[in-house]
């Protein structure tokens with residue numbers, strides 16, 4: 001309703017009541033205005049009614065929702081099912097133009113606005129979570145692995161001779177495949193055991209760089225969030241090495257936004273040395289369905305180059321889900337979840353330690369890993385060859401998901417001990433009732 005319509009309403013309903021109604025609407029609109037003007041995540045989460053009002057306003061700005069629209073092209077935002085239309089709040093055009101995923105789409109002012117706002121709110125949250133000097137980011141409708149691939153492909157044009165990517169080892173398939181799919185050869189640098197922790201072997205990284213020569217290296221590909229006993233890479237030192245040898249540095253920050261330590265590492269790395277981009281998963285950090293990631297960095301022009309590498313238009317769903325989620329939580333709600341996760345991790349750590357001791361086992365000491373825990377299973381291993389794998393299936397049948405049991409000698413662990421990996425307190429956390 002606009003002013004004219006409110007005036008027209010006064011002929012039907014008492015003017016005083018209409019005025020109240022119009023003030024009610026104004027309260028919603030003030031929130032929208034603050035978002036549009038500042039492009040920041042609101043402190044307090046919005047009501048669903050405000051969010052829905054906003055989404056409907058955006059949708060009617062798109063040409064597929066114009067009354068009397070006569071689309072004669074092959075892509076005009078047609079959908080056969082009303083269910084599908086409603087599932088997407090009638091935002092059907094997706095985001096971007098053929099040449100750039102961040103570009104404005106003339107047929108879809110509403111979707112374009114949604115895209116710009118989401119990226120701006122996402123940047124606000126990334127800064128708030130600890131990478132204060134991040135200058136640019138965008139949401140891509142691809143999970144983390146493919147988003148890393150996009151970063152590597154963007155670097156290819158800048159480094160035509162490069163064949164190799166230096167990669168401190170992490171046992172996760174999609175980040176390995178992200179390099180293969182981009183057409184590069186991963187150069188695996190084994191980690192070193194320090195106490196119980198597996199840490200970046202900086203000397204080996206530097207030796208590899210000297211051995212292969214900088215021009216032949218596309219980038220260093222490091223990792224923050226990972227399973228214990230591996231700990232986040234030594235980002236500061238890696239970033240310094242990258243700056244010294246003039247080699248790009250891409251950071252896999254898959255589930256690191258939820259951890260102030262991981263974010264701090266990225267901030268320090270960028271301050272002391274070189275980080276070109278860091279990539280984080282939407283589902284792992286923001287409790288939305290799988291299918292999106294945020295690519296962020298410190299140079300607007302490089303982040304824009306990556307967004308220009310994306311061929312064609314893209315799905316708006318991950319952006320829409322992220323925006324709805326952040327507007328629902330507000331910065332207070334998100335920070336509260338981060339705080340709860342941290343507390344949950346200490347609680348988990350304390351109790352897994354007690355449990356381990358009660359069974360003559362040991363919680364490994366991995367203080368540099370703020371997200372994941374590992375405990376030994378020596379006693380089980382002594383019992384029989386299958387006891388350890390049985391534990392895995394017992395946890396599974398008791399509906400414990402996300403914990404991993406790694407049998408001794410399995411290729412996945414280099415620490416020489418069989419480790420049960422209790423990962424991801426976020427998963428535990430997200431099983432709790434969600435904030436209203």
Ligand SMILES: *Cc1c(COP(=O)(O)O)cnc(C)c1O
Nearest residue numbers: 143144145146172174175254281
């Ligand atoms: C989740 C994750 C990835 C990427 O997985 P996607 O399915 O592509 O999102 C990469 N590396 C690590 C360490 C991860 O945890």
